[in-house]
Amino acid sequence: SKHITGHTGLLCLLGSPVAHSVSPEMHNEACDQLGLDYSYLAFDVPEDKMPQAVEGLRTMGARGWNITMPGKNIMCRLADKVSPASEISGACNTIVNDNGVLTAYTTDGVGFMRAVAENGVDIIGKKMTLLGAGGAATAILVQAALDGVAEINVFNVRDNFFGRAEEIVAKLNERTSCKVTLHDFSDPEVLRASIADSAILVNGTSVGMAPKTENTIITDTTMFHKDLFVFDVIYNPQETRLLREAKEAGCKTGNGMYMLLYQGAASFKLWTGEDMPVEIIKEKYFSGK
Ligand code: NDP
Incomplete structure (x- = not known):
């Protein structure tokens, strides 16, 4: 959200490194396009600090987060519920927080x-x-x-x-x-x-x-x-x-570019229930990559 208020919800990325990620741009743009009141931030969190970061996000009521390396496996163990795909692979890249209950998904x-x-x-x-x-x-x-x-x-x-x-x-x-x-x-x-x-x-x-x-x-x-x-x-x-x-x-x-875009779209849908406007995101963030 460009206009952050007391109601703005939190979405984020956890992992290390995260500064190179296109996810913040992709999700913030999608929220702006659809008028959804969320902000997506990237947090550099090493694996051994994941449990504390996750408890913090749960307590603060973040709506959900993505996880990139090296946290994809440990995050699966920290979740309360795990999707069939995440259960089989032992890894996840997306968490949905429903009133403190964390569900792990893999959207890659x-x-x-x-x-x-x-x-x-x-x-x-x-x-x-x-x-x-x-x-x-x-x-x-x-x-x-x-x-x-x-x-x-x-x-x-x-x-x-x-x-x-x-x-x-x-x-x-x-x-x-x-x-x-x-x-x-x-x-x-x-x-x-x-x-x-x-x-x-x-x-x-x-x-x-x-x-x-x-x-x-x-x-x-x-x-x-x-x-x-x-x-x-x-x-x-x-x-x-x-x-x-x-x-x-x-x-x-x-190539892997659209896999990256569509994993983001699938996470976005899980958090917001909305379809990411992928054509706009493609044009703005994926065409020149
Ligand atoms: P991993 O380190 O988990 O896996 C790398 C894989 O490559 C392993 O299977 C590894 O084999 C294999 N490998 C590495 N070097 C060689 C080699 N010389 N010969 C044969 N196999 C080799 O990395 P990721 O899976 O996270 O990433 C892999 C690629 O996928 C990266 O380029 C990354 O950018 C891309 N990626 C793309 C995504 C997308 O959405 N498009 C999402 C995530 C990643 P071994 O197990 O034997 O070490």
Whole structure:
């Protein structure tokens, strides 16, 4: 809200660092556009101070908040109620405070599904190849499985792949009709075979992100095929080497910018019940990124 009064409600972002985030601009603009009396601020809170920050916000009656790294996991444990997606991943990026009762949600995966759909691509009932098992990748994995993607092959490299990701995959196979399997990157032929009959390839790793824009997670571009939609979670740069090469191979592509916008829109809806005016936000804050 531009006009702050004694009635103005508080929304905010918790994490560290937070100063680079586009969320304050996005949510304040949306509130101004719709005449909603909230102000959204960013607070730099390290993980060990999260419990105190959360108790403060609960006591002060903040309507809700976003959580970015490193607080996404601990916040889930501090909430009173947890959405199915957050329960499966053990992480959340959004809290709604209903008169002191805190509910945790994950809207990153919701943002991903909407970004794909807005590209005119239907992945429900289809197969997905997902690269990475970090925060962004697991949010995508969980939402895609809950929403009805038929089969997901997850590829990752390092040792932690056998820890948290394995638990998430077991829960998804038990609770959804999606068939999820974990693979190692080490055999390129397994990856090639997975991509060959996938409708969508998602880069959920940070490979290709600025400043190392010369990197790509798919070095063998013969793995691309014309029926493949290639999505990159990275939004800086907007067109990664992966997306450029996929386009050159005739693939349709989508980048992480609109995933970021739509996760914000989904959080906004949870707090306010209103649809974020995404076209205005796109034009003002996402066009030049
Ligand atoms: P994490 O650190 O949680 O995950 C990073 C992932 O990348 C891990 O799976 C990691 O593997 C993998 N990885 C890193 N380096 C390599 C490599 N050289 N080869 C193969 N895999 C590698 O980060 P986040 O998930 O938070 O972020 C990842 C990217 O997503 C960032 O670029 C971030 O900006 C973007 N992002 C976009 C969002 C959006 O809305 N568009 C939302 C959140 C993030 P391992 O587990 O083995 O270490």
